Amino acid sequence: xxxxxxxxxxxxxxxxxxxxxxxxxxxxxxxxxxxxxxxxxxxxxxxxxxxxxxxxxxxxxxxxxxxxxxxxxxxxxxxxxxxxxxxxxxxxxxxxxxxxxxxxxxxxxxxxxxxxxxxxxxxxxxxxxxxxxxxxxxxxxxxxxxxxxxxxxxxxxxxxxxxxxxxxxxxxxxxxxxxxxxxxxxxxxxxxxxxxxxxxxxxxxxxxxxxxxxxxxxxxxxxxxxxxxxxxxxxxxxxxxxxxxxxxxxxxxxxxxxxxxxxxxxxxxxxxxxxxxxxxxxxxxxxxxxxxxxxxxxxxxxxxxxxxxxxxxxxxxxxxxxxxxxxxxxxxxxxxxxxxxxxxxxxxxxxxxxxx
Amino acid sequence: xxxxxxxxxxxxxxxxxxxxxxxxxxxxxxxxxxxxxxxxxxxxxxxxxxxxxxxxxxxxxxxxxxxxxxxxxxxxxxxxxxxxxxxxxxxxxxxxxxxxxxxxxxxxxxxxxxxxxxxxxxxxxxxxxxxxxxxxxxxxxxxxxxxxxxxxxxxxxxxxxxxxxxxxxxxxxxxxxxxxxxxxxxxxxxxxxxxxx
Numbered sequence: 001x002x003x004x005x006x007x008x009x010x011x012x013x014x015x016x017x018x019x020x021x022x023x024x025x026x027x028x029x030x031x032x033x034x035x036x037x038x039x040x041x042x043x044x045x046x047x048x049x050x051x052x053x054x055x056x057x058x059x060x061x062x063x064x065x066x067x068x069x070x071x072x073x074x075x076x077x078x079x080x081x082x083x084x085x086x087x088x089x090x091x092x093x094x095x096x097x098x099x100x101x102x103x104x105x106x107x108x109x110x111x112x113x114x115x116x117x118x119x120x121x122x123x124x125x126x127x128x129x130x131x132x133x134x135x136x137x138x139x140x141x142x143x144x145x146x147x148x149x150x151x152x153x154x155x156x157x158x159x160x161x162x163x164x165x166x167x168x169x170x171x172x173x174x175x176x177x178x179x180x181x182x183x184x185x186x187x188x189x190x191x192x193x194x195x196x197x198x199x200x201x202x203x204x205x206x207x208x209x210x211x212x213x214x215x216x217x218x219x220x221x222x223x224x225x226x227x228x229x230x231x232x233x234x235x236x237x238x239x240x241x242x243x244x245x246x247x248x249x250x251x252x253x254x255x256x257x258x259x260x261x262x263x264x265x266x267x268x269x270x271x272x273x274x275x276x277x278x279x280x281x282x283x284x285x286x287x288x289x290x291x292x293x294x295x296x297x298x299x300x301x302x303x304x305x306x307x308x309x310x311x312x313x314x315x316x317x318x319x320x321x322x323x324x325x326x327x328x329x330x331x332x333x334x335x336x337x338x339x340x341x342x343x344x345x346x347x348x349x350x351x352x353x354x355x356x
Numbered sequence: 357x358x359x360x361x362x363x364x365x366x367x368x369x370x371x372x373x374x375x376x377x378x379x380x381x382x383x384x385x386x387x388x389x390x391x392x393x394x395x396x397x398x399x400x401x402x403x404x405x406x407x408x409x410x411x412x413x414x415x416x417x418x419x420x421x422x423x424x425x426x427x428x429x430x431x432x433x434x435x436x437x438x439x440x441x442x443x444x445x446x447x448x449x450x451x452x453x454x455x456x457x458x459x460x461x462x463x464x465x466x467x468x469x470x471x472x473x474x475x476x477x478x479x480x481x482x483x484x485x486x487x488x489x490x491x492x493x494x495x496x497x498x499x500x501x502x503x504x505x506x507x508x509x510x511x512x513x514x515x516x517x518x519x520x521x522x523x524x525x526x527x528x529x530x531x532x533x534x535x536x537x538x539x540x541x542x543x544x545x546x547x548x549x550x551x552x553x
Contacts, residue, residue, distance in 0.1 A: 045382050046378045048381055048385075049388050053390060217368075318379065319375070321378055323371065342364075
């Protein structure tokens, strides 16, 4: 574990805590820079455009340039905002999505905190984001921001239910809330991944397979809604609400919202990958084991985990440029009439299969 | 119930159809033309900035007179018999020094009317369209090949020549001296700059 390693290295818990606490940040920032660029490229190419092309090769430094611009920007606070809440909100939103990274197992050697309630902790801490968004919308003292915030709250709270039910189905199969255990349950052969029924022997695996697939689709849809991505982006619907809850923000505070959004996208994708796609496991053995370099295995695992996360982030972008935005009533219909009943029935069936 | 299941089926199927379309577009060559580095070729007879090949210009002033917005201004000084002004590319002998050939592109309306009357085809449209300026004065293009000193010299030469001619005329007493014997130099120069505009 990285924490013990750091504690031994520096001989002090405090330094080790600080460093292992800052490690996800060292992942999130480059990831966000890359994801923003990827988003622009994907959207552009899906519309037969080119996207950023000027800054560096195919514009890969575009986001760095954007961040430099955002740092220089004046930090505007409108007169009638609630100053304290207005300033806390972006921090809280970022904290919510950052805290989720603590329980995500990046590889067998690195997990911020290997608590047994890992997935429950992630679900709970993601709820903080809603508080931050509501705070931002309310403190902005702007009707569009408030609309966006209220919509976001309604949406996230509704869609947490199918997410949690699907997580429960996986937990029922694995028998643990600890994400490392969930990952270890799915071995490094892709047919043992949860989407293919997990590493269960015999006929049970085949029976589980379709229900796991349904579970995956449901959790993917609802996780899209939880991070406010299109087609569920009514909280920040540009054409209706300007930009929703972060309309009034500028400069670095806006950048923090942006960073939090992309961190959240990855966190959600990482959870989906961990629950259904083998987490940090390679789909087919490890090069490190093959050539006898065991220290290479965790690095490979990190690579596979990141690759899976980025793939699901890519699918989120792909969906964004495919589907139009849902209306509020359609959004609620989808959640309450379709996802929740199906997820619940799915959960009952999986539980029954596991009991029998 | 049937409707409910159909909705689910339709929802999923249409999402996948849409995703297929967007995925195919991901690999379609983009239609973007990266403008400053890649330029679309101009169509034939596109009308952009004018260019004057001053070597061919005989200073006939026809373009300036054809111009509907008077954006061309030409000054000429007569060449002396001894001067060698060269020939145009079509072999026409040049008789005038073109001391000024200014085109103000802030005024120009790109109608191409100046191009047709030119007897030597020395004024024509190019495909150059990127010539924006911060100041309007920057759009005044000077095509004359003569430096200001040259122009002064040519004017002086001509005046001297005129004066000499007048003197010669005065020296040789002709039957009827009706014509005023000495056209003063300033008057002659004023007469010379008449074709302007």
